[in-house]
Amino acid sequence: MTRFSRRVVWQSIGAGTVAAALVACSGGDVEPVAEEGATAAGGSDCAGITWWDHFGGLQDMHQEWAAQLSEEIGVPIEYTYNEPARAVEGLQLANQSDQLPDVYSNILGLPLPALIEAGWLHPIDLPEEAVDRLPEGTFVEGITMLDGDIYGLPVLSDRQYWAATWYNSEIAEEVGFEAPRSYDDLLTALQAIDEHGEYAPMTLALGFAGRMQEQVDDLAQAGGFPGYEGLRFDTGEYNYDHESYIEAIELLKTISDNGWLLPGTNSFQIPDARGRWAAGNVGFFIDGPWSPGGVRNLNADHLPRMATAGMLTPDGDEAVITRGAPDPTWFIAGNTDCPEAASELLASFTRDEYQVNLAEAMDQPPINLGVVEDADVIEPYAWIVDDFQKRVFRAPQPVVRNVDVTKALAYTTPISPGLGDIVQGYLGGDITDLRGELQALNDRYEADLTQAIERAQAEGADVSRDDWAFPDWERGEDYTY
């Protein structure tokens, strides 16, 4: 029997460690074994498609769709869901390590041309029949196309709003309130729940500044703000201190000061707030149309209790919402080895079968809103999608009128503190002069946009501050160029 001295054993371990380190540091790529036919179907080096998205309510459906399409296309498809607050970071790190998924959802902050220039995107080869299935005007130069090539596929409707008022119908019946239409109606209902004593009147994802910003932007627009995200369509100027912003934030402040928010709401992220709402003991929750889909994943028993009052306005007037052309929902990675298979997967998203699945997942509504009528969805979801078709109009967009605008947008930087932070600070008592803070926010955005335009101009872009002004815009009408 061979005997090993202690030295020999240690030397072997040392050598083994060095070898392991060298293997690990050399990349050690082990090519996955492609299924038979995968290479031919996906592209010359296609071993399979990786697919990432941030749609929480679609997880199960997408998992099944990945399995189904994997068989149809003939390449393995690996689907992964990333929580929205972490999705950007995930993609950023994946890009830097050259591991971008072949197909990913659009959660990046850069305009399309900048993403193309940076190598993030591959053109999508959509068959004509797939393009024909989408509504007219779906693809817009500078938003989803560049120089006639499609780079982003929209499959979700642009006609939607994100600050819908959802309420618990059982609590409404027990406490005795009707669906609110105005801010005062909401306050009356919340007071009734509070006086009843058994339920928490309301919760929000107040700890996630980005979500608060989206919701206040929507409430302000519905309340009469002639623009979107603080920017006026008519003059092209920032006007966060507009009365409708003040009214929307003061509504939330009143709710908070009256103690009508579920304890802990101040630090709730989206999963925290939606989880408490789905538990069934909270009267109201402000959320997007995707709320039923998210709730079903957490507690399907809550679905029958869900009801919606749509978008509130200060005085109960008809809400008017404006949104730009459909944004890309899906991209193909610039460095994909499977452009053909990835295009096939994306083309499948335009099918009625997928669009119906999308509706039935009750997340963001499908781009073909008509399929919702025949889909198996809860009544409030069907109602809110119908409401979108009545109230949401096409907004003017600088980038559609002048593609060079994207060159300036690529130089804009994030603003901090943003609107969501200000809402959080005002509700928590850290900010006392709301109007002053909103005026300062105007100044920060204005300064950033000005420097971005100047830099783009210096590089030869034909862009000016006037590109953001649309004096001929009319509220409540689809804008045409």
Add this chain to the structure above:
Amino acid sequence: MTSQTRTRTPGADAPGRTAPVSADRRSRQRRRNLWIYAFLMPTFVLYGLYTIYPILASYWYSLVEWNGFSSQQRFVGISNYEAVFADPMFWSSVRITLVFMLIVAPLRVFGAFFLAILLNSPRLPFATFFRTAYFIPVVTTTAIVGVVMRFILDPGSGPFAAVVRLLGLAPIDLLGDSGTALATAAVVYVWKFFGITMIYWLAALQTIPRDLFEAARIDGANAVGVFRYITLPMLLPFLLIISVLTIEDCFRAFDLMYAMTAGGPFFSTEIIEIYIYRWAFAASIPQLGFASAAAVLFGVLVLAVVALQAWATVKSRAMQKGQR
């Protein structure tokens, strides 16, 4: 074999006969050194890849404008540093980091000191059990501690809320109120990392010779006298080094703070590490150059503490020599 190599041959030191022996010894020495380097290689490689390279890279990134999305990096000189200095949120995060350190470090150093004295007492029953119990939070995953603490302190349904209800008080949102969030996070941090400082003190206590205590008792010293005139002076050199180590440690609170508050509400718990993370990863368009500049400045702050640590080490040794 060993005895043979150690046997000295008469005349072996004579010139002309030493060369073969020396060559053999050098060869053995080289072989041995080779293995030493082989063993050290993984550490060198990994330390270089995951510590040295990122540090050097962050110096470069701090001089460029880069969003992490594009491969294009534009050299901007010290513009990022100017922007960081001009950002009031940066100074706010510096202030919060220092306030956090000022709350946490004394609690850890002096709290652990008194606990170590207690646990070092030969009269204390179950001393080993208590030492283990106090050390368990240290080995628990920090992010898990953060998440669990959020549940415990949940003002709506956590155990803390139950106690508050039992006392007939209104719900208290310790982590959701900007007035209490930092202090609450600091207390959790102290509980989590208390054990490390306690181990430092216990180790320091072992260095005091037992016969000093015995001699003091024979001379009639009581417990207070022993503590005042023996334990305390003997531990003074350690106080310096443990304090500096703890202060340095307090700058690494990202995982716990992010899991508990993510820097909120309204930036009230945004320590520098979270500020850097926010600009590097959580922004809609990440600003890696700007974040790197903030990281380099944070590194300078930590470097100042490291210099303090080096000074404390020298001073501590000098004090120990003086005691001998």
